[in-house]
Amino acid sequence: MVPPVPCNWVANRVQDQIPLFCMDQARSITEIGGFLGYSEKKTTRKYLNPLLAEGLIARTVPDKPNSRNQRYITLRTV
Numbered sequence: 001m002v003p004p005v006p007c008n009w010v011a012n013r014v015q016d017q018i019p020l021f022c023m024d025q026a027r028s029i030t031e032i033g034g035f036l037g038y039s040e041k042k043t044t045r046k047y048l049n050p051l052l053a054e055g056l057i058a059r060t061v062p063d064k065p066n067s068r069n070q071r072y073i074t075l076r077t078v
Helices: 008-021 029-036 038-055
Strands: 058-059 072-074
Touching: 008 029, 008 038, 008 072, 029 038, 038 058
Parallel strands: none
Antiparallel strands: 058 072
């Protein structure tokens, strides 16, 4: 029998994947959401905002967070 996966392990795993996905090039929220299999709103609220606050990723248009041209890029890895 496989032991259950702790809830926080899954979240930490996703938060590790986003900086790796955005390392080579800036990605849109749609690309990140598609990569993770989440809706844009859930991706932003649950995963991108903590990474932005920690300084792991950055917005390419920092003065306009809701810009349709907004992309996210990795500043440093976990």
